[in-house]
Amino acid sequence: MERAEDGGCAGRARDREATRRRILASARELFTSEGYAKVSSRRIAAHAGVNVALINRYFGAKRGLLAEVIAEEAAFPGIVEGDREGLPRRLAEHVVHRTLAGGTPLARALEHSAGDPDLKSVHEERLKNAVIGPLAEVIGGPEARARASLVASVILGVGLVRRIEGAASLNELEPDRLVDHLAAVIGACLAEGAPG
Amino acid sequence: MERAEDGGCAGRARDREATRRRILASARELFTSEGYAKVSSRRIAAHAGVNVALINRYFGAKRGLLAEVIAEEAAFPGIVEGDREGLPRRLAEHVVHRTLAGGTPLARALEHSAGDPDLKSVHEERLKNAVIGPLAEVIGGPEARARASLVASVILGVGLVRRIEGAASLNELEPDRLVDHLAAVIGACLAEGAPG
DNA sequence: GGTATAAGTAAACAGTGTTGACTTGTCAAG
């Protein structure tokens, strides 16, 4: 019964892996352009040229499809790897450029579904492992996770407000000044001294 | 045909207003305890002892019901009315106490549905009129709205992270220190000087 | 008391995510 383990091409017919990839690719494309809630399972299946039931067969549920899509992408590509001192500025630049350019596809997918109760566990895992965890590691020191959590709040918050408000207010500031401002805010999140 | 305008009790049968209030009360209760997405129209109607179709008759759509629910409550009760200097601390205390106590019912309803595309317009109006607007007025000066928008980002972001993560990381800090910290962060949002 | 008119109702619509029973293609053994 475990004859598939030797070569990898044993009990396979009609190419399971290719079908999986096709579904995943369609989901990524549709989720990132229209958001999780607006894209139905049947539409993803149709786009992939595949039967709807295969989504649940291969990914358990629609939720699992999003989980796999967002797991594929790095949250902060090349940002946490660097000196701690420049971290606020690098993060600020990342956020502002995402904000102005309409965001990376993944970021948009996340912002679309930030509060969806059905996706709480997906976002929870992502937030802890890909955002707060790496940030806390660079930050170091006591209460690193709390500080990382604050930084994450700012980043997610700016994304959320941008998505709700269309960045109307934020665009009052020139991009460069916005980066300066945001770097200062993130810096305040990281500050160690107790003000009181 | 306008005979209802003289006394207020003319063309009314079976008490339209009472029914409206009953629906609204049920919606408020269910939305705030379980979130917008998890509560169906039929459940609200059943809870109110009313026919489902009346929700759409009186509120246009389920969306309209939430809009009316959140419109009833003040976003920052007694916080924007005060001196500008103490604003960051008052906001920080508000956010932290909401965070630790599980949030006001309304805040939870909002956090539950922050990214829902169907509710974008509802949240947009609320954010502009009840959050960014009043904040910008207290803040004053040039780019007041941009600064207010940043503050709103921090507040919404903290709520969102708390909701996703269960406040696990944020609770590493004692409440008092968290207030200090958050006040500093919000203060940085309001700072006018260009750092560069 | 009859009647217009509003309030309230029931049933259907088109859509969702998900599931279980079914068919079919493919590969290995006889």
Add this chain to the structure above:
DNA sequence: CTTGACAAGTCAACACTGTTTACTTATACC
């Protein structure tokens, strides 16, 4: 080359969702 097993793929249904339409019924005025 046929046969059988098993996985891949299909189909139709399920229990929901929000919303609309045509309908019934109770009320307040003439």
